[in-house]
Amino acid sequence: MKRIIWDRKPLRVLLFIGVFVIGSYLSSYAANEVAKLTTAPEVPPAITRAGGANVTVELESTEKKGKLSDGVEYTYWTFGDTVPGPFIRVKVGDNVTFTLKNSAASKNIHSIDFHAVTGPGGGAKATQTSPGGKTAFFWKALNPGIYIYHCATTHIPTHIANGMYGLILVEPEKGLSKVDREYYIVQGDFYTKGKTGEKGLQAFDIEKMRAEQPTYVKFNPMATPGNLKANVGETVRLYVGNGGPNLTSAFHVIGEIFDTVYQQGAVGSEPAKNVQTTLIPPGGAAIIEFKVDVPGAYILVDHAISRAIDKGAVGILEVTGAEAPNVFKPLKSGGADAGHK
Amino acid sequence: MLLQFRGLTISTIEKIALSVTLFIFIGFTYSVYASGPQDPADKDEEEDHSHVIEAKVPSDKLSEMRRLKNPVVANKKVLEEAKAIYTGKGTCFNCHGDKGKGDGPLAESFNPPPRDFYDKDDIGWQKIRTDGEIFWVITNGAGAGMPPFADMLSDEERWSLVIYIREIGKSSATDLATKGKKKH
Ligand SMILES: [Cu+2]
Numbered sequence: 454m455k456r457i458i459w460d461r462k463p464l465r466v467l468l469f470i471g472v473f474v475i476g477s478y479l480s481s482y483a484a485n486e487v488a489k490l491t492t493a494p495e496v497p498p499a500i501t502r503a504g505g506a507n508v509t510v511e512l513e514s515t516e517k518k519g520k521l522s523d524g525v526e527y528t529y530w531t532f533g534d535t536v537p538g539p540f541i542r543v544k545v546g547d548n549v550t551f552t553l554k555n556s557a558a559s560k561n562i563h564s565i566d567f568h569a570v571t572g573p574g575g576g577a578k579a580t581q582t583s584p585g586g587k588t589a590f591f592w593k594a595l596n597p598g599i600y601i602y603h604c605a606t607t608h609i610p611t612h613i614a615n616g617m618y619g620l621i622l623v624e625p626e627k628g629l630s631k632v633d634r635e636y637y638i639v640q641g642d643f644y645t646k647g648k649t650g651e652k653g654l655q656a657f658d659i660e661k662m663r664a665e666q667p668t669y670v671k672f673n674p675m676a677t678p679g680n681l682k683a684n685v686g687e688t689v690r691l692y693v694g695n696g697g698p699n700l701t702s703a704f705h706v707i708g709e710i711f712d713t714v715y716q717q718g719a720v721g722s723e724p725a726k727n728v729q730t731t732l733i734p735p736g737g738a739a740i741i742e743f744k745v746d747v748p749g750a751y752i753l754v755d756h757a758i759s760r761a762i763d764k765g766a767v768g769i770l771e772v773t774g775a776e777a778p779n780v781f782k783p784l785k786s787g788g789a790d791a792g793h794k
Numbered sequence: 795m796l797l798q799f800r801g802l803t804i805s806t807i808e809k810i811a812l813s814v815t816l817f818i819f820i821g822f823t824y825s826v827y828a829s830g831p832q833d834p835a836d837k838d839e840e841e842d843h844s845h846v847i848e849a850k851v852p853s854d855k856l857s858e859m860r861r862l863k864n865p866v867v868a869n870k871k872v873l874e875e876a877k878a879i880y881t882g883k884g885t886c887f888n889c890h891g892d893k894g895k896g897d898g899p900l901a902e903s904f905n906p907p908p909r910d911f912y913d914k915d916d917i918g919w920q921k922i923r924t925d926g927e928i929f930w931v932i933t934n935g936a937g938a939g940m941p942p943f944a945d946m947l948s949d950e951e952r953w954s955l956v957i958y959i960r961e962i963g964k965s966s967a968t969d970l971a972t973k974g975k976k977k978h
Binding site for chain 2: 560561562581582583584585586588606607608610611659
């Protein structure tokens with residue numbers, strides 16, 4: 454067949470070669486890596502290559518019923534069917550082609566504002582997507598750090614309150630230090646018509662949201678269930694975001710001291726050392742690192758403590774391994790008069 | 795005859811005074827009632843409807859938009875397609891309501907509230923705004939709540955929504971007329 458073309462239509466061959474050359478030239482601008490996305494609390498593996506790759510990221514916005522608390526259901530608005538949305542990991546200098554698909558089953562327009570993006574609305578203007586639609590934009594990852602992304606379609610507080618947020622990590626040029634475990638957590642405040650604990654499918658209560666009086670405060674409300682895990686002696690890194698929409702988190706892990714915190718997610722700044730509780734504002738995130746020395750269950754909380762005890766802002770890090778009595782040991786005790794024996 | 799009223803006895807003079815007052819009151823009420831719906835200017839004084847009356851199109855575009863004619867011709871098929879957009883990918887129903895009364899599930903998020911195409915308060919919005927102006931607002935959005943649909947819906951789809959909005963106005967006019975007949 455090629456010979457026939459060659460014999461009869463040399464011009465066509467020239468055209469073919471031309472198209473091939475132009476095509477390969479253009480394809481050098483096309484993405485050559487698809488970002489691996491993970492559902493909380495899982496984090497994609499560290500990036501071993503240099504920055505400057507062409508990366509494609511695609512998220513789908515959906516509206517999906519899920520559990521909010523025991524016996525309590527809620528219709529979440531999501532990225533990727535989970536709250537928080539998938540964790541995205543790129544490297545500084547990467548050229549990102551982002552696509553937002555809005556499920557045909559959605560009742561609302563959705564969009565995305567990446568706090569990692571330099572450009573109008575963080576992409577919000579370019580991604581207003583009707584149900585069944587698809588939008589895309591290109592951006593270059595200029596600043597390293599851990600960033601919130603969220604929906605930015607009117608009425609924005611409603612979209613965020615329904616669960617439309619997640620984290621994107623822009624790794625610095627040399628990556629982050631090697632750790633044994635990485636986990637992904639996002640806090641959000643929720644506002645239901647029914648009181649806290651009232652069973653059944655709960656509708657969104659806009660008045661409670663405006664009054665900033667949530668009925669629930671949750672970590673990873675619609676993600677992979679189960680505890681975070683680590684072994685004694687390991688270093689754990691937590692990427693902790695706050696979707697809000699309203700509350701600032703006083704993030705704390707009961708029984709641990711954060712060895713290192715990149716407050717405000719400010720990678721490149723000198724991190725804080727030996728932190729008990731770190732503030733994470735709505736639309737903000739932090740990177741928290743600590744070594745676990747003693748086995749046990751470590752409870753993650755918003756230390757505005759009624760949110761943890763009464764409204765659900767609780768998670769568990771389960772540490773297994775040998776006891777470390779040189780660091781911590783309970784002393785023998787009995788009843789009230791144990792000390793008198 | 796003496797009129798008994800909560801144990802009080804009312805004299806003839808008082809009876810006459812009461813009758814006159816009642817007569818005037820009924821007459822006044824009827825005259826207001828018979829004059830039919832109030833015109834927008836009068837209503838504006840009672841309740842602030844300025845957000846309904848004011849043009850959303852910027853003043854430098856207004857005359858151009860007011861001149862625009864809807865290139866899409868209304869027919870059953872166009873109306874069905876427009877309704878599908880209104881209740882589907884256009885997401886209009888979320889704010890403007892299934893029946894166009896501005897009472898969708900997300901309506902309470904917005905201040906001023908979403909446009910009531912049905913014009914249930916009979917402010918006359920359907921008469922005041924031209925097709926071109928409605929098309930402009932669907933295209934470019936308005937205020938904090940209404941997003942621009944320039945990139946989400948085609949020109950034809952947006953014009954067909956104008957037809958659908960007009961249809962809501964017609965059904966409203968019919969309903970109001972029917973109600974009016976029943977009253978009188
Ligand atoms: Cu949204």
